[in-house]
Amino acid sequence: MPTRKCNGCDGKSDHGVLLRRLDKVLREYREKPGALIPVLQIAQGLFGYLPETVLKRISLALEKPYSEVAGVVGFYSFFSRMPRGQHVVRVCLGTACYVRGGKQVLDAIRKQLGIEVGETTADGNFSLEVARCFGACGLAPAIMVDNDTHQRVKAARVQDILSQYVKRVGKAKGRSKGGKR
Amino acid sequence: MPKLMIDDKEVIVADGSTVLEAARQSGIHIPTLCYLENIQAIGACRVCLVEVEGAKTLVTSCTMPATENMKVFTRTKRVREARRMVVELLLSEHDGNCQTCDRNNDCELQALANELGIRDLPYEGARTKAGRDTSTPALIRDSGKCIKCRRCVTVCNQVQSVGxxxxxxxxxxTEMAPAFGQNLANVACVQCGQCAAVCPVGAISENPQLDRVWAALDDPSKTVVVQTAPAVRAALGECFGMAPGTRVTGKMVAALRRLGFDAVFDTNFTADLTIIEEGAELLKRLTLAVKEKQPTALPQFTSCSPGWVKFVEHFYPEFIPNLSTCKSPQQMFGAVAKTYWAEKIGKKPEDVYVVSVMPCTAKKYEAQRPEMNASGVQDVDAVLTTRELGRLIREAGIDFASLPDETADRLLGFSSGAADIFANTGGVMEAALRTVYEIVTGRELPLENLHVGPIAGLDGIKETSVTLNGTEPDFAFLEGVTVKLAVASGLGNARTLLDRIKQGKASYHVVEIMTCPGGCIGGGGQPRFTTDEVRKQRIQAIYSEDEAKQVRKSHDNPKIKQIYGEYLKAPLGERSHHLLHTCYVAREKV
Structure with a gap:
């Protein structure tokens, strides 16, 4: 099988290796009921996003119609069909976060990164997404960057938070008072 | 057996029944939109709401189990207002235009709005985004009209197992659509049109070809001929308010003449031809397998149903060698009309325009398959569904009910009863048996009225076997052989059967598959709405049609003898091979 570099990953793993790892996951999950969503999550973890070839492979292996796989991927905002940046910024717009200023936080991030929701910065560093409730309403307004949750975020602090994730900018990390959880 | 009260009626129902079933059983009308008897009860549309004593909220009767001593009210003010609001909300999103809609006067939403007395639309707001998918020759999807009842999804996935x-x-x-909203032509869709058959509104319908038929009829340089599939005559009457199962063969022929077709022929003729070719092919395969002990693809699958053929190509390409190489009767007709018949009347193939009337949407797809041009041009030029023929007759202002009974033109219009039963599940097999049994044994199929009982009727998968005794000398190698047969209708059943064969759990010599449940009489192009009761009535009409024929067996059709004598020479011969047989291609599963 010809291998090629995966657009969405860090460039160190090649596509063939990832596909072999996916196939191993598919073998494990094939017989399990309710396998589709966990498999999609794992696949997105492997590839960084869900390319068409991966979705079709999942459809065939789990013997689920491609339309059903697509329906699930399209339903959940967590799943992405586009290659994403090194870091995924998710802004919660659930009710609590929204009323406590989540929208202003989102606007500040859009301005800071110069991208719209669903887009990736030109340097491939950040992707921006919105979510409906992380289940962390006590921390509202909250954002997540990759697996880190940042609480009580204010628009003015956005630059500070994002700078922690910019590679080799010469600044010390994690200076914000909100800190990482 | 719970006993419950619905309005003021006491009802006793079978265990496991729903409130809706209980109401229907006792003649109490509860409107529904998403419900499909025996197929889907998901409470999605909220139209079947009823009040149950002791329940805090209204409940959907299609999902509510009927329980002992339950008190149900179906027409209280609360129920009436709730149903009306549900339909008003549906209408507020529905991007429809009744006057110009394909479903005008044949729409469940329109009928329901009328039934509930809706006279204004109190809710204003965004409408469902219109998006027309005209990518396939068979179907048009118009998502702006969709009310998200999910009937199409359930039929496509659970009944047809196509997904x-x-x-x-x-x-x-939300959109009921192929993966990520792409076009049907890009995905593994067999174009059977069962989605269109169950759609309550105008969101999925056949891709119409009426305009091109009118254009051909208006073109003096064209000799326009028409063929009608066996199943059409058992259902066309429904387009004109007649009861399901009304036989309208004679009126249909009369209507087609008045529409201006130069010759009114019958797909039945090439159904008889199919039996001769497909029977010969089966005997050839049996000779190879039994006599010469050569590896041979058995069972032989029928190939009349284009949705089924495409299903094999997408999902079971390993079975392509098992598909009979015979073209479907529609395509045999096109090929023969543009060669044999065209020569007879001194016309070139390109001057003959062949119109089919089919119970089917997949036939529109089949007609434009690139290999279907044995005459040098596309063999079948236009394909209308039964519903479209109804529209054509109405557009011409013909009073269908008052037409006299006429008979089709002889040469390509004369047929045996065996051809009629191609419309029913089990019919192709029965027709084949009538001929093949007689070829092998020299005796008539020894069954009452020539009917093969075990393979008739609406069961999804049916099996039987025939033991051959007293064989003719040419077929002595089949003496004592028990030929095993299976019949399935509905592609979900076909999938089950194929998996059984694949796993070695079952083996047969011949398998008949029809794409649509009940066979062509339940096709995606038939008048709506096709319930099991309607299927049974159409099936009965077809058997009556068969029994009323003087000739009951394909090989006894004198016009079949004539075409072999004058033109084709022999079954599976060189001309047959070129005109009447085809090949298949493996397609992607996703």
């Missing part, structure tokens, strides 16, 4: 349609995206943007 081309599924709810895509989320919330207001």
């Amino acid at each position: 081309a349609l599924f709810p895509q995206f989320r919330g207001f943007k």
Whole structure:
């Protein structure tokens, strides 16, 4: 099988290796009921996003119609069909976060990164997404960057938070008072 | 057996029944939109709401189990107002235009709005985004009209096991569509049109070809001929308010003449031809397998149903060698009309225009398959569904009910009863048996009225066997052989049967598959709405049609003898091979 570099990953793993790892996951999950969503999550973890070839492979292996796989991927905002940046910024717009200023936080991030929701910065560093409730309403307004949750975020602090994730900018990390959880 | 009260009626129902079933059983009308008897009860549309004593909220009767001593009210003020609001909300999103809609006067939503007395639309707001998918020759999807009842999804996935349609995206943007909202032509869709057959509104319908038929009829340089599939005559009457199962063969022929077709022929003729070719092919395969002990693809699958053929190409390409190489009767007709008949009347193939009337949407797809041009041009030029023929007759202002009975033109219009039963599940097999049994044994099929009981009727998968005794000398190698047969209708059943064969759990010599449940009489192009009761009545009409024929067996059709004598020479011969047989291609599964 010809291998090629995966657009969405860090460039160190090649596509063939990832596909072999996916196939191993598919073998494990094939017989399990309710396998589709966990498999999609794992696949997105492997590839960084869900390319068409991966979705079709999942459809065939789990013997689920491609339309059903697509329906699930399209339903959940967590799943992405586009290659994403090194870091995924998710802004919660659930009710609590929204009323406590989540929208202003989102606007500040859009301005800071110069991208719209669903887009990736030109340097491939950040992707921006919105979510409906992380289940962390006590921390509202909250954002997540990759697996880190940042609480009580204010628009003015956005630059500070994002700078922690910019590679080799010469600044010390994690200076914000909100800190990482 | 719970006993419950619905309005003021006491009802006793079988265990496991729903409130809706209980109401229907006792003649109490509860409106529904998403419900499909025996197939889907999901409470999605909220139209079947009823009040149950002691329940805090209204409940959907299609999902509510009927329980002992339950008190149900179906027409209280609360129920009436709730149903009306549900339909008003549906209408507020529905991007429809009744006057110009394909479903005008044949729409469940329109009928329901009328039934509930809706006279204004109190809710204003965004409408469902219109998006027309005209990518396939068979079907048009118009998502702006969709009310998200999910009938199409359930039929496509559970009944047909094709899975081309599924709810895509989320919330207001939800669309019943192929993966990520792409076009049907890009996905593994067999174009059977069962989605269109169950759609309550105008969101999925056949891709119409009436305009091109009118254009051909208006073109003096064209000799326009028409063929009608066996199943059409058992259902066309429904387009004109007649009861399901009304036989309208004579009126149909009369209507087609008045429409101006130069010759009114019958797909039945090439159904008889199919039996001769497909029977010969089966005997050839049996000779190879039994006599010469050569590896041979058995069972032989029928190939009349284009949705089934495409299903094999997409999902079971390993069975392509098992598909009979015979073209379907529609395509045999096109090929023969543009060669044999065209020569007879001194015309070139390109001057003859062949119109088919089919119970089917997949036939539109089949007609434009690139290999279907044995005459040098596309063999079948236009394909109308039964519903479209109804429209054509109405557009011409013909009073269908008052037409006299006429008979089709002889040469390509004369047929045996064996051809009629191609419309029913089990019919192709029965027709083949009538001929093949007689070829092998020299005796008539020894069954009452020539009917093969075990393979008739609406069961999804049926089996039987025939033991050959007293064989003719040419077929002595089949003496004592028990030929095993299976019949399935509905592609979900076909899938089950194929999996059994694949796993070695079952083996047969011949398998008949029809794409649609009940066979062509339940096709995606038939008048709506096709319930099991309607299927049974159409099936009965077809058997009556068969029994009323003087000739009951394909090989006894004198016009079949004539075409072999004058033109084709022999079954599976060189001309047959070129005109009447075809090949298949493996296609992608996703």
